[in-house]
Amino acid sequence: MEDDAEVVVQNKQVIFKDYIINNGSLKASNMAVTCDATIRLELPNNEDGLILTKNLYLSCDPYMKNRMLESMQGKFNDSFQFALGSPVRGFGVAKVLDSSHSKFTKGDLIWGPINWEEYSLIKDTQALIKIHYTDDVPLSYYTGILGMTGLTAYVGFYDICSPKKGDTVFVSAASGAIGQLVGQFAKLHGCYVVGSAGSDEKVDLLMNKFGFDEAFNYNKEEDLSATLKRYFPNGIDIYFENVGGKMLDGVLPNMRLHGRIAACGMISQSNLDKPEGINNLVFLIYKRIRMEGFQVSDYFHSYPKFTEMILPLIKEGKITYVEDIVEGLENAPSALVGLFTGNNIGKQVVVISHE
Known part of the structure; x- marks a missing residue:
């Protein structure tokens, strides 16, 4: 067993801080970047079905604003809405550091809904998709064209x-x-x-x-x-x-x-x-x-058929794809806000770590 000082690390997060009132503008101040949280980089004993991830890339998407609107509270199921004081959540790419889940093993790469934080302990893995990654395409593509x-x-x-x-x-x-x-x-x-x-x-x-x-x-x-x-x-x-x-x-x-x-x-x-x-x-x-x-x-069942079509097009250069890359989790709030003022050209991606 490693010493606790080596196992427990700081976990930078983007926290949902304030509702957007009256369908107003999304502001970076609706979110807060904090280093207050810590996480233990090993799984709990005797609990199956968990994965521990290091989060690598985040996708900024317009629908995320709707999850912050005060006017949307109670109009959708609870999983749609962000909870005040909890991390913002969106699609992203992560690496599995440890797993007690039958579907995932250490070293796997995944894409799907993840928290905006450096590390995550994930219990609900139903929407996560394993990446059969090759060097033929950038890993960040799984936040966008391949996600x-x-x-x-x-x-x-x-x-x-x-x-x-x-x-x-x-x-x-x-x-x-x-x-x-x-x-x-x-x-x-x-x-x-x-x-x-x-x-x-x-x-x-x-x-x-x-x-x-x-x-x-x-x-x-x-x-x-x-x-x-x-x-x-x-x-x-x-x-x-x-x-x-x-x-x-x-x-x-x-x-x-x-x-x-x-x-x-x-x-x-x-x-x-x-x-x-x-x-x-x-x-x-x-x-x-x-x-x-x-x-x-509603269409995740179509993903295998989609990748069968899109991967050859990417590799053969028949599809062009542009990413707008921002480095650092601390810059994620302003990157998300920029979607609504036309700042980005192409897919807005936030890099947390290059592995």
Whole structure:
């Protein structure tokens, strides 16, 4: 048995400190970085089904803000909401330091929901997925293209939108972690693809790195419906919805008959005290549009099929993927906040440790 001084270590954490009031802006002050906690780097005796992890990479995702809203308390199950005084929780990559679980062994790499902290003792391992890792791809990719982000893009585009070759596809927030993948999936499927983004730099990225047919800076467009008519004179078959609000309102009149909309996110509404209303919903009826919201957690059974498709595309260079890397757990709160002000280009990743 090692000496306690060697076994017990400081465990830096990001703690959920204050609710976001009235759907206001997420601030770094809603979280607190603390070194007060300690953790014992060995498993308790005589208790099976546990794993001890060293956490390596964290994924910053817009949905995390909803888990901090005071207005959301009591509207979802308890596991959805962050508990005040407890670590923030999101998707990430970790290394197993020790295990009494039959599914995991020491040295395994995993991805799934983990606490924002340096080390974790995990009892609920149901949602964790073992990584069959090779050096062909960066390990950080399992926070994104090979993790929840990639699966979301895959499910939303292929399962929800049912694409056909030659379809016209519009992707909002197209330079983000999910949008960049949806656009590339659509191009590989033989579709015409247009994306929107919030800066000229991001528009250039869409056109010259991700291979979109067209792209525009929505901040420079006064009439989004007219803009979309310009890019889609014959209408939109598929809209991958990441923005909501005025963007959705502009899209609806420009959809084609029997168009499909995958509602993945509505980030434009995240910092509004009162969400914007949609005036053009009648086009759902007139144009027989199918609009479906989805949660990727309902589709984890599709992960093996997804990786079978995506890994060869990555290795053959047929998919381009951009990460925005921030070093250090202490910088995680500001990295998460930056999602809502457009600071990131590509997938926002926080590195806790390089192993």
